[in-house]
Amino acid sequence: MNIARYLSVLRLPRVRPVMVLMLLARIPTTAAGMTLTLHVVLSLDKGYGAAGLVGTAGTIGIALGAPLMGRLTDRRGLRAMLVLSTITEGLFWFSAPVLPYPVLLVTSLLSGLVTIPTMSIGRQVLTALVPVDQRRTALAVDSMAVEVAYMAGPALGVLLTTRATSQVALWSVGAAMVASGIALYVVNPPIRNEEENAVVERPARREWLTPPVLGVLLTSAGAIIVLAGMEVALVAALQEQGRVEWTGVLVIVMCAASLVGGFVYGAVSRPPSPRMLMTALGALAIPVGLSTGSVWVLALALVPANLMAAPVIASTGEVITRLTPASVRGEAMGLQGSAFTLGAAAGAPLAGFVIDHSSAGWGFVVVGAVGVSIAGIGVLLDRRAANLVEV
Known part of the structure; x- marks a missing residue:
């Protein structure tokens, strides 16, 4: 093992702030599923099967939409994708608390299609910022950050739902997702290095x-x-x-x-x-x-x-x-x-x-x-x- 590999990666320009930004952007994404499940069960008085259907609809949307959002990023740039995703995320999450179950089920699928692909963006940006011989170490850090996000996100979703209401939890997730989209738009991290842009x-x-x-x-x-x-x-x-x-x-x-x-x-x-x-x-x-x-x-x-x-x-x-x-x-x-x-x-x-x-x-x-x-x-x-x- 060589710990210096990590120090070398973290010293590279823009790497540390981008890693912190991507960690924060991923937390609301990991909280989304748990928050929606609790809302369907506790506020809409549906069973866990109904809650699972909403989760499945969102999962199908994300699976279908991730490559489409990636293709849009490749062709039009990160900001074009973020404008579409951030606006759609805001509309869904701020309206979700008042939607009846059938509408929530359909909009969960549609929202998943254009959700902000924070997991993919993080790997793509690090690949652009880090030389080829250091990518493995950078992506290892990124994988560890994903674990931290999955430890924090669902727990925060449960905390907000139980200490406040599921409506507050949904609005909080939506606000965090919109804030993440705006932050990524402002920072506009590179998705390709200079040589690749040519x-x-x-x-x-x-x-x-x-x-x-x-x-x-x-x-x-x-x-x-x-x-x-x-x-x-x-x-x-x-x-x-x-x-x-x-x-x-x-x-x-x-x-x-x-x-x-x-x-x-x-x-x-x-x-x-x-x-x-x-x-x-x-x-x-x-x-x-x-x-x-x-x-x-x-x-x-x-x-x-x-x-x-x-x-x-x-x-x-x-x-x-x-x-x-x-x-x-x-x-x-x-x-x-x-x-x-x-x-x-x-x-x-x-x-x-x-x-x-x-x-x-x-x-x-x-x-x-x-x-x-x-x-x-x-x-x-x-x-x-x-x-x-x-x-």
């Missing part, structure tokens, strides 16, 4: 969306399938033990392990490939299923798998920046954002289905096995690409 040609999608890129996108989705499935299985395991009150503590354990893993990943000189990290993540999730009988044993068992979380996310982002031209980087990062979103949409219900028909332990086993299988499919895609090159 290249205006935009290649056809078939030229850059190659089997290796598809393999990385699949790995991105697979990682989130495992992580989202583990979260559901964790809640189920604690419920089986009658210790649901420990959920927050164990989520913090998972996030802390991910932060440590991300820190180590960014500091080592020769890190593992995304495929190896994905394989390790899936394989290490499987034995957690054998450790669900005790809170303390479960907490310890969760650490090894979650050490891989931030590294696999950072590594996939780094590889995508290396495999795709700068002129399409926004769309490529948007596709990765869609992969993350779809992974979350698949992992949670997959684990839930398995748990409903067996036990919490099998939830960990199945999502871990799926993760290993996805890593294997990625290897096949790599081999196919190598065979095409040889031909």
